[in-house]
Amino acid sequence: MGLTKPNQELARDMQGLASNLKWSVELMQIAERLSLVGNEPDAQAIFKIITGSHAGEDKLAGYADEVKAGLIARVKV
Template sequence: MGLTKPNHDLRRDLKSAALALEDAAQDMFRMAKQYGDTELLAAMEKIERLHVEADRLNGYADEVKDGRILRAATE
């Protein structure tokens, strides 16, 4: 059984948000490499948090796909 439209939209939105976080992390890493070690280490902590949040959103998207998270249709 496929996903309902609301659940399909939710999954797509979660995947899109996760991708945006991953892209931001890559951009931050590219910029941080131009600075010194101290700044790079500080940026790496923030980048790690972005990756953790992206992983969490991807996990939620997987739960939507598996039917463990459902979005009710709007009226």
């Protein structure tokens, strides 16, 4: 049985969000450049954001898989 349209949208949204979090690779490069030019406080702030993003990316990807498997469903309230 396929997913309902709302659940398809939910899975797609979650996958999109997880994909957007992959930008952390570019943020890491920016942080490294900041660190090299002596802007350590800003570099550390970016590193902190990246650390949280990685955990969020994994969670969202897992949730999207659960939606596809029918374990999570979107319902109207």
